[in-house]
Amino acid sequence: MKKYNMPLLLGSVVLLILLLIMLFPDLFANQSPYNIQHLRFVHENGVLDIQRAPFKPDEDYWLGSDHLGRDIYSYMIYGTRLTITLGLLIALFEFIIAVPLGLIGGFGNNVVKIVIEKCNTLFSAIPALLIAIIVLNLDFFAGQDKFYSIASFVVVLTLVGWARMGVLVLERVKGILTMPFIKGEVAIGKSNVSIAIENVLPHLAPELIVLFFMEVARSLTLLMQLGIFAIFVGNLGLISDASAGVPINLDISFEPEWASMLSTSRALLTTAPWAVLYPALAFFISVLGFNLFGEGLRLRGRERFFSQKTTIKGLLGFFALILILNLFNHKDYSVGYAEIPSLPQSVFIGTESSQKTAHFIAERMHTLGIMPLEDSGYIIPYDLDQTAMLTHQSMALSTKNQTIILEPNIDFAFLSTDDISETAQIYDARKLDLFTMHAPHEFDQKFVLIEKKYYSEHALASFIKKIETNSAAKGVLLVSESDTQIANLTVQTGDGNRIPIIEINQKTAEKFISNENAVLTVEAKTESLQYDGFNVVGILPGSDPYIGEEAIVVGLGYNYLNQSGEDVFKFNINLMEAICGLSENRRSVIFVFLDGTLTKWQHGIHALTEDFPYSSQDLQVYLDLTGLKQASFGKIEFSADQAPITRQFAWSLARQVEDQLVKSGLEISYLSAIFTDGSYFFPEHQAYNAMFWNRGVPSIIMGTLDPEDTAIDVEMLGRILLKSISDNNY
Amino acid sequence: MVDYLIEINGLKISFKQKNGFVQVVRGIDLKIKRGEIVGILGESGCGKTVSATSILRLEDESAIYDSGQIFFKGKELTDLSESEYQKIRGNQIAYIFQNASTALIPHKKIGKQLMGVLKRHDLPRSKEKILVTLESVGITEAETVYEMYPFQLSGGQNQRIMIAQGIICGPDLLIADEPTSSVDVALRKVILDMLKEINRKTGMAILMITHDFEVINYICDRVVVMYGGLIMEEGPMAEVMSNPLHPYTKALTYCAQSIYQNGSDLFTLSGAPPTPAEFKLECPFAPRCSFKRSTCMLEMPMMMEVDDRKVRCVLYREEYPDVRSDL
Ligand SMILES: Nc1ncnc2c1ncn2[C@@H]1O[C@H](COP(=O)(O)OP(=O)(O)OP(=O)(O)O)[C@@H](O)[C@H]1O
Numbered sequence A: 001m002k003k004y005n006m007p008l009l010l011g012s013v014v015l016l017i018l019l020l021i022m023l024f025p026d027l028f029a030n031q032s033p034y035n036i037q038h039l040r041f042v043h044e045n046g047v048l049d050i051q052r053a054p055f056k057p058d059e060d061y062w063l064g065s066d067h068l069g070r071d072i073y074s075y076m077i078y079g080t081r082l083t084i085t086l087g088l089l090i091a092l093f094e095f096i097i098a099v100p101l102g103l104i105g106g107f108g109n110n111v112v113k114i115v116i117e118k119c120n121t122l123f124s125a126i127p128a129l130l131i132a133i134i135v136l137n138l139d140f141f142a143g144q145d146k147f148y149s150i151a152s153f154v155v156v157l158t159l160v161g162w163a164r165m166g167v168l169v170l171e172r173v174k175g176i177l178t179m180p181f182i183k184g185e186v187a188i189g190k191s192n193v194s195i196a197i198e199n200v201l202p203h204l205a206p207e208l209i210v211l212f213f214m215e216v217a218r219s220l221t222l223l224m225q226l227g228i229f230a231i232f233v234g235n236l237g238l239i240s241d242a243s244a245g246v247p248i249n250l251d252i253s254f255e256p257e258w259a260s261m262l263s264t265s266r267a268l269l270t271t272a273p274w275a276v277l278y279p280a281l282a283f284f285i286s287v288l289g290f291n292l293f294g295e296g297l298r299l300r301g302r303e304r305f306f307s308q309k310t311t312i313k314g315l316l317g318f319f320a321l322i323l324i325l326n327l328f329n330h331k332d333y334s335v336g337y338a339e340i341p342s343l344p345q346s347v348f349i350g351t352e353s354s355q356k357t358a359h360f361i362a363e364r365m366h367t368l369g370i371m372p373l374e375d376s377g378y379i380i381p382y383d384l385d386q387t388a389m390l391t392h393q394s395m396a397l398s399t400k401n402q403t404i405i406l407e408p409n410i411d412f413a414f415l416s417t418d419d420i421s422e423t424a425q426i427y428d429a430r431k432l433d434l435f436t437m438h439a440p441h442e443f444d445q446k447f448v449l450i451e452k453k454y455y456s457e458h459a460l461a462s463f464i465k466k467i468e469t470n471s472a473a474k475g476v477l478l479v480s481e482s483d484t485q486i487a488n489l490t491v492q493t494g495d496g497n498r499i500p501i502i503e504i505n506q507k508t509a510e511k512f513i514s515n516e517n518a519v520l521t522v523e524a525k526t527e528s529l530q531y532d533g534f535n536v537v538g539i540l541p542g543s544d545p546y547i548g549e550e551a552i553v554v555g556l557g558y559n560y561l562n563q564s565g566e567d568v569f570k571f572n573i574n575l576m577e578a579i580c581g582l583s584e585n586r587r588s589v590i591f592v593f594l595d596g597t598l599t600k601w602q603h604g605i606h607a608l609t610e611d612f613p614y615s616s617q618d619l620q621v622y623l624d625l626t627g628l629k630q631a632s633f634g635k636i637e638f639s640a641d642q643a644p645i646t647r648q649f650a651w652s653l654a655r656q657v658e659d660q661l662v663k664s665g666l667e668i669s670y671l672s673a674i675f676t677d678g679s680y681f682f683p684e685h686q687a688y689n690a691m692f693w694n695r696g697v698p699s700i701i702m703g704t705l706d707p708e709d710t711a712i713d714v715e716m717l718g719r720i721l722l723k724s725i726s727d728n729n730y
Numbered sequence B: 001m002v003d004y005l006i007e008i009n010g011l012k013i014s015f016k017q018k019n020g021f022v023q024v025v026r027g028i029d030l031k032i033k034r035g036e037i038v039g040i041l042g043e044s045g046c047g048k049t050v051s052a053t054s055i056l057r058l059e060d061e062s063a064i065y066d067s068g069q070i071f072f073k074g075k076e077l078t079d080l081s082e083s084e085y086q087k088i089r090g091n092q093i094a095y096i097f098q099n100a101s102t103a104l105i106p107h108k109k110i111g112k113q114l115m116g117v118l119k120r121h122d123l124p125r126s127k128e129k130i131l132v133t134l135e136s137v138g139i140t141e142a143e144t145v146y147e148m149y150p151f152q153l154s155g156g157q158n159q160r161i162m163i164a165q166g167i168i169c170g171p172d173l174l175i176a177d178e179p180t181s182s183v184d185v186a187l188r189k190v191i192l193d194m195l196k197e198i199n200r201k202t203g204m205a206i207l208m209i210t211h212d213f214e215v216i217n218y219i220c221d222r223v224v225v226m227y228g229g230l231i232m233e234e235g236p237m238a239e240v241m242s243n244p245l246h247p248y249t250k251a252l253t254y255c256a257q258s259i260y261q262n263g264s265d266l267f268t269l270s271g272a273p274p275t276p277a278e279f280k281l282e283c284p285f286a287p288r289c290s291f292k293r294s295t296c297m298l299e300m301p302m303m304m305e306v307d308d309r310k311v312r313c314v315l316y317r318e319e320y321p322d323v324r325s326d327l
C-alpha cells in the first residue's frame, strides 16, 4: 500500500482553496463585501418581523453578519486576498533581509553576526507582538491610505521578525560550511561568493522553502493577534462615540481583511459569537494549511526535493504571481473630452439651448445602452414658473460728495426681484432682535440690512415675510458670509407682490455701513424663461444578481457659459461613457444630468429629489459633480461629510477618492459644513444638501475652485473617479 | 640545479586550540620534480593531510603557518592573496580528498559539478570533455552518470568522480589523499593503474598520501616517511623498500612483510605515536625505538644525507658507526 504524505496533502488542499478564493472571490461570495444592512424585514409564519444587525447565520447571511450589517461570509471571502498577501509579503521580506545577512554572517563577518544576534535577543526578549502593538498603534500609522498602511505593516512586522530567521540561516550556513564538500569546492578554486550562491544557497533551499511556509503561518498568527488589539491594515482610527467623555474607537478597515473583522466585532463575542468565530476560524485554517504544507515538504525529505524541484518551483511561482497581481494591479483609467460637434455657445436653463442639449444627452444615453429611469423617457422636465432671467441689474451708493457703482455678480447679486428702480436709505438691522421685531415701521422706505450667517434658512424666510407684511420696506440686503464672489443668474419673481432680496458681500456691507446717510439706488429688469428645466436621467443596470439593484448616482451639470464650461460638459459626457465601459459595473449606475446648475434656486436637483424615480434604499451614494465648472483649475473642492461611516459603501468610496486626490498631489479645499441634528449641512450650497437631506442618500461632493490658478486639468479627476468607482465596486 | 615543480622548505604549521597553540607539522622539506610520483607514508595522525593541504592553504582558520616557504614553479605561494590562490586551486594543483563521497556536492548532478570546475577556470565548457574524462577514470556509463547525484552512486564511483574532477583541468600536480582507502583491493589496482597511466600520458606529478605500503610500492618513484610531524626518511622507492635506513621505516617494512609472509606470527610495533600535544624536542620515535641511544632523548636529531637519501636518526652520526650494521 502506498503511504500518503498526509500533511502535504491536507496543506496543499487548504492552500489551493485559498489560492482559488484569492483569484476568484466572486465565484465564492454570495454578496458584496460592501453590502450593509442595518435593519431587515422577515416574514415568519405570516408575521412581519423587523431585525437589527448583527443577524444570525441563515440563508441570506450564511455565516451571519456583524453589527454594521456586513455579511461575514462575503467579507471573509473578499478579505482572503489582502490577508494572505500580507502574510506572504511579511514572510518574503523577512527572507529578503534574513537570508543575505545570514549568509554573510555565516561566512564569518562579525559585524553582521553581532547585528543578527543582538536583534534576535532584543526581539525575543520583548515579544514581537508587544513591539508591533506599540509601534503600529502610533497615530502615524492610523488612518493611512491602503498602500502606505500595507507598506508600514510589512515593514514593522518584517523588522520585528527577521532576526529570528537570520539566526536560523546563520546557524545553518555555518553548519553547511563545515561540510566536507565545501572544502572540495575551495579546492577546485571557487570564491566565497560563488560558494555561497552555488553551494550554500541550493543546499539551504529545501529548508528555506519549508521555513517560508512556516513563516507565513507565523505572520498570519501575528496578524490575527494584532487584529484582536485593533491593529490591522487600514485602521482608520475613527471614533464612533465620545459622548461619555471616553472616546470609543470604531475599529474598521476600508478593505475586507480578516484581522479587521476580529477587531471590529470583538465586542460581539458574547452576543454574536459568529462574527468573531468565523474570521478566527479562517485564520486558524490558513495557519494550519501553511504549517501542514511546510511540514509535508519537510517530510518529503531533501533527496526527493532535489529530484522533484519543478513542482516546488511551480508552486513558488504561483505565489509570486499572486503577489505580483496584487501589487501591480494597475489599469489605465483615462477620461478625455468627448468629441461633440455643433454645441451651442452657451447652455442656460429655460432657454432653447438647454432643451436641445438635454435631447443630445438623452440620445447619447440611448446609444450607450443606458435605460431611462422614468417611463416617459430620459428627460424629466420641471416647472420654472416664478423664475426669470435678469436682463439688467445695477446698484449705486450715493453720498454727499460721491457715487460708488457696485459690480453685479461680484459685489451683489439679486436673489429675487421684479422689474424695479428704487432709491432709498439703508437700515442696519444687524443688531436688532429680528425674532421679536418690535417696531417694523422703522424699516419703512428703507433697505433692511441683515447678517445672513446668524440665522437659519427658515428664520431668514420668516423675517423676510414679516418685513414684507408688517412694513413698507423697499427691500432686503442679505450680507453673505463669503467676502469674494457671489453670483446668481436667475431670480425668483414676485409678480409685484414681493420686495427684492439682494445678496451682498462683506466688503459691500462695510461700505454701506461706513457711509451713514448714503442712499442706495437699485435697478433690475427681468425676462421670464421660455422653457421648463430639463433633468436628464438614465440608469446603467448592474450586472450582479445580488447587488445589481443597488445604485450609484452620478450628478453632472450641462449648463455652461464659456469655453471652459463647454469642456467640462464634454468631459462629463466622456466620463459617463468611461463609466459604462468599466468591467466592474456590478451595481447600477444612475446618471443624472441636471439643469440649472449655474443658478441658486433652479438647480435641477431640487426638483429631482422631490420625487426621485428610484428607491432611496437602494441608492448607495450620490456623487455630486455639478460643482465642476472649469476645465482647468487650481484647487479641488471636496466634502464627504454627508457620507458617514455607517453608510459604508459611500464612505469607503469617499475615502478612496480622497486618498487618490491626496496621492495625486491635488490641493483639497474642504467645504465647510454645519453639524445639526447629527448630520452635516452646507449653508452656502442648498443644492448640495438635497440628496442627503431630502432622500437620505449619502453624498460626496466635488467641485472646482480657483480657475485663475489653472494647474490642474479635469482629466486628472476623471482618472481618479474612475479608479475609485471601479475599485470600490468590485 | 634541478628545476623542481614544487619545493617546500621548513614548513611548520600550528593549530590554535583551547589551551594555546599546538604545532602539528614541525618542519617539512619536500621537493617534487615534474612528472614525478611521490608518496607520503605514515601512521594515522602524523600530519600527512595537514602538510598536503597546506600547499593549497585548504585548512580552516585555526591553522597558522609558523614558518616555511612553498615554491610552485618558482613562485612563492604563501605570499599569494586568496583570489590568486583560487586561480591555482583545481587548475594547476588539484586535490583529491580523503573521503570522496562527502566531498562531492550533494545537490548537484555530476555533470554540473564537473562543469563548475571548467567554468571556474574559464575553460571551454564541453560536455564531450567531461564524458571523456569520466571514461578515463573508468566510469563506464558516463552519459548516465552525468545526470546523477552523488548519493545515487557508490563510494568507489564517487572516488573516481573525485579523481576526474582533479584531473579535468590538466593540473601540473595532483595531490591525492588516500584515494584508495574506501575501495576494494581489485578496484584499488584499477585506480592506481589509471593514475599511473595519466601520469605517463600527461606528465602530471602526483603526491600520493597513504599509510599503505602496498600502494606506495606499486606507484611511487620516491617516498617520504613521516612520523610525529616530521620527515623521518626520504629516498627512491626501491631503495627504501629494500634497505630502510631509519629504525621506524625498518619496523614498518617488517610489519608489512610479516602480514604477507607468515600470517600466524605478526610483528607489531608496541606503543602509540605521540600526539601533537606530547611533542618534545627529542626524536619522536625514540620511546618506541629498539635502537634508542641516550642522545635520542636529548635533542631533535638532524636530517642526515646518506648518498642520495635522507634520514633523521642519530645512528647515522659519526659516533655510531657500529650500530648501523646491526640494523
Ligand atoms: N583543524 C585542526 N585543528 C586542530 N588539530 C588538527 C586539525 N587538523 C588536524 N589536526 C591535528 O593534526 C594532526 C595531524 O593530522 P592529519 O590530518 O594531518 O593526520 P594524517 O596523517 O592525515 O592522518 P590520517 O592518516 O588518519 O588521515 C592530528 O593530530 C590532528 O589531530
Ligand SMILES: [Mg+2]
Pocket: B048, B049, B050, B098, B177
Ligand atoms: Mg589524512
